[in-house]
Amino acid sequence: MGNVIKYAISAGDGRVCKGCRDVEGQEVKQYDYFETQWGNVLFPPFHTDCRCAVEYEEISEPEDNKQIHNKMILLQKKAISLLEILEGTQKV
Ligand SMILES: [Zn+2]
Numbered sequence: 001m002g003n004v005i006k007y008a009i010s011a012g013d014g015r016v017c018k019g020c021r022d023v024e025g026q027e028v029k030q031y032d033y034f035e036t037q038w039g040n041v042l043f044p045p046f047h048t049d050c051r052c053a054v055e056y057e058e059i060s061e062p063e064d065n066k067q068i069h070n071k072m073i074l075l076q077k078k079a080i081s082l083l084e085i086l087e088g089t090q091k092v
Contacts, residue, residue: 008044019037
């Protein structure tokens with residue numbers, strides 16, 4: 001399973017305060033804090049009447065994917081040699 005990150009989304013209109021505009025775009029890990037002018041906050045609302053929301057996104061771990069990929073290639077090679085043996089195209 002990959003890591004989960006989260007990011008804040010402001011209401012996106014002209015009434016968004018500067019503090020929330022600063023937080024928007026910050027990407028932190030699922031259980032980490034957003035750095036805001038009101039201190040470190042886990043998720044919105046960051047202040048009274050804040051209209052921000054939080055989105056979660058699962059990101060994959062490249063290292064894991066690479067290992068799985070290599071294993072699949074190995075299995076594929078084994079499967080191909082087995083097929084070749086079965087079909088008699090390869091002398092054992
Ligand atoms: Zn806000």
